[in-house]
Amino acid sequence: MKIDARHLEIIAAIVDNGGLTEGAEALGKSQPSVSRTVAMLEARVGARLFEKNRRPLQPTDLCQALAVEGRKVLAANQTASALVRRYIDGKSGVVRVGGTPFFMDGVISGMIAEFQRAYPEIRIEQSYAYAADLSRQLDSNALDVAICPMDPAALPEKLEFSALLDGRNVIACSPTHPLAGKPSLRLSEIAPYPWIAPPVESPLYQDLRSILAGIGMTDFKVSFSGGTLASILNILARSDALTVLPYSVVFMLRRQQALAALPIRINHPERSLGQMWSPAQSDRPSVRRFRRFIDAEFSNLRTTIMKHEQNSLWRR
Amino acid sequence: MKIDARHLEIIAAIVDNGGLTEGAEALGKSQPSVSRTVAMLEARVGARLFEKNRRPLQPTDLCQALAVEGRKVLAANQTASALVRRYIDGKSGVVRVGGTPFFMDGVISGMIAEFQRAYPEIRIEQSYAYAADLSRQLDSNALDVAICPMDPAALPEKLEFSALLDGRNVIACSPTHPLAGKPSLRLSEIAPYPWIAPPVESPLYQDLRSILAGIGMTDFKVSFSGGTLASILNILARSDALTVLPYSVVFMLRRQQALAALPIRINHPERSLGQMWSPAQSDRPSVRRFRRFIDAEFSNLRTTIMKHEQNSLWRR
DNA sequence: GAGATTATATAACCTTGAGTTATGAAAATA
DNA sequence: TATTTTCATAACTCAAGGTTATATAATCTC
Structure with missing residues (x-):
């Protein structure tokens, strides 16, 4: 005997709202619709769900048991509705x-x-x-x-x-770096220092290469490469190394006093x-x-x- | 966003059976039916439920969450079906x-x-x-x-x-009663003994009256009345009182040796x-x-x- | 207990979801 | 690439379930 889940909902609504009319209202359906659905259900099940000749509809024992399941269906339904609502509202x-x-x-x-x-x-x-x-x-x-x-x-x-x-990048170093704090700087002054190299695929790497090409350096000393930002900050703090970082990254770290940016303009594509x-x-x-x-x-x-x-x- | 409980069932079936076809089969529906229902649901919800262009249908996160609710609906449904089955089978x-x-x-x-x-x-x-x-x-x-x-x-x-x-009744007494065990008995012999009277509405009461009328007693001594069977058995066991009980009751109590029946035939209506x-x-x-x-x-x-x-x- | 009130059932009609088979299209697989 | 598997679409049918209007039956009230 297969029972439709929506029938269980209707049963629960009627039982919990103390009558067919109230149950229909709670479900947002018309009273005749629910009445007929109940009648069809009783016919299919072959058993009364509500006592005969009682005017506020009185559930039978079987009906009470089914109402328990109906409540579960209603609850699952509400949960699902809430899920969907939050989802389409972009909150989950x-x-x-x-x-x-x-x-x-x-x-x-x-x-x-x-x-x-x-x-x-x-x-x-x-x-x-x-x-x-x-x-x-x-x-x-x-x-x-x-x-x-x-x-x-x-x-x-x-x-x-x-x-x-x-999207511009800057040359960054430790705030304690010899070049840090200088109001202006010639490109050649950065030549002696070792570099922390960004990954080759990174645009930062291209910027580094163009900087060094600008001062005639084709060979440069890479003291460290392959690290993430956290590692690079640690290396920079304890060395005289230089590196190339996005301007915004340096800006965001200004409060930590972990970085300084050298006053050198880096040319790069419109980015x-x-x-x-x-x-x-x-x-x-x-x-x-x-x-x-x-x-x-x-x-x-x-x-x-x-x-x-x-x-x-x-x-x- | 109201979601139909049967849609939740379908979602759960698809997710749990690893595909639309299997899900449809598990639900006892045709594959196109389920396919279209899912399409309508996705349109109504306004969100994908299954990843696009994946052939064993792959549920999205939202779908997985809904499937959890669908499983509850399916479980409630099965419980309800079992309840009804047991009920119409007369087992509950x-x-x-x-x-x-x-x-x-x-x-x-x-x-x-x-x-x-x-x-x-x-x-x-x-x-x-x-x-x-x-x-x-x-x-x-x-x-x-x-x-x-x-x-x-x-x-x-x-x-x-x-x-x-x-439906005949018998005169009952304790197995230790002076009259018990006698192979035959005249009605007059029972005159001296007190009576445990059944309730007035009981047919037993009428039988008692007709017995006593048969031996000319209009007035009789009632030593106890108003008790249930358990009380009466206790009273009988500890006294010489007599009472009227259904034959079958006396028969059922034969093993306990709590009662004896006197060999006197009681006339009563065809009953x-x-x-x-x-x-x-x-x-x-x-x-x-x-x-x-x-x-x-x-x-x-x-x-x-x-x-x-x-x-x-x-x-x- | 008659009348008023309330609750449920019925009627007549319509819309739609969902069932079917047949078939097309696209992934997955070999 | 060819084949198989899996899902989507099309076209049609049917019945559940929605509606309003109205009848009927319990319950309440006086």
Whole structure:
């Protein structure tokens, strides 16, 4: 004897609301509809569900037992509805975000922390890669959002990009470095120092090479490579090494007094840090919400940077 | 966002069976039916439930969460189906059985115990009353079965009666009573002894009066009245009192050696102990099963009684 | 107990979800 | 690449269940 789950719901509603009319109302259905459904059910089951000739409908023992199950169905239903509501409202779900390592570690991870304070039910799956890989992953729907430096002119087909911040890089060193704090610097002055090399695929690496080419150095001393931001900060603090980092990373770390930026302008292609995504992949509400959140965070960050530069409290 | 419980079932079935086809099969539906239902659901919810372009259908996170609720619905459904199955099979439910006190206590309660060993999920609601009341309660559907002595000719309209046993009563006393064990007895010999009087509404009371009228006693000494069978047995055991009890009650108590029956024939109206019920009240499977069980028990009891009488092991 | 009130059932009609088979299209597999 | 597997679509049918209007039956009230 197969019983329809919606019938169990109806039974529970009638029993719990003390009558057919009230039950129908609680279910958002008309009274005749429920009445007939009950009649059909009783006929199919071959047993009374409600006592005969009682006017506030009185459940039989069997009906009471079925109502117990009906309540479970109703509860599951409500839970499911809530789940869906939160999901389409972008308050639950998953966001797969990938980006270039230093930028993710130095800037984005902090914003993710803020995001998860606001939306604790959204799970973030973070990964690291460079632009080419990120594009591919967006295309194959292995990623929802990529955050990386990008020349908008070189944007791959079928991907969209929204700039968040100027993409320039700076030469960074320890605040205790001999060159730190000098108001101006000639390129040749940096020649003696060892370098912490960014990964070869990184745009930072290209910037490093162009800097050194600019002062005629084709061979340079790499004292360390392969580390993430945390390692690099430790190395820098205890050495005279130099490295190339995104300006924004250095800015974000200003409070920790872990880094100094040398006043040397690095030339590089027209490049912005920004979000990249595939409009072909219809994005989930959680992803939409994440992207908007990141936009807002960077909007704040840009004004913060502007203020700092105006006040000259912190110079590059 | 209201979600239909049956949709949750479908989701759970697909997820748990590793694919749409298998899920449809598990649900006993055709594959296209389930496919379309899923498509409609996704459209209504406005979110993917299964990853795009994956051939064994791969649930999304949201889908997994909904499947959890779907499993609850499926479980409730199965429980409900089992409940109904047991109910219509007469293996669960309620039986409201009423009867005359001594007969219920002395004979029926033992059978009910057997019945509940066989059908532990059937609840028995027992009550005591005499024929007139029982008829009324059957009519008003306050009772499913009545078990009482009845003259089939005097059966109320609209009630049915099935005889179980000869309805005669006997004069009972303690096995240690001065009259007990005598092979024959004249009516006058019982005159000196006090009586335990059955309730006035009881047919036993009428029998007692007719016995005493037969020996010219209009006034008789009532030493005790108002007790149930258990009390009466205790009183009888410790006194020389006499009382009137159904023959079958005395028979059932033969093993306990608690009673003796005097060899005096009591005249009474043509009367049988039997079951009475109202065919107007469509009876539940549990009630049907109970009635059949009682019939079978009495069938056994009748042969047992016959054997005993043939073997003369126990005389009345 | 008659009348008023409330609760449920029935009627007539319509919409839609869901069942079917047949078949097409796209992944997965060999 | 060819084959198999798995899912989607199409076209049709049916019955459950939605509606409003109204009848009927319990219960309440005086």
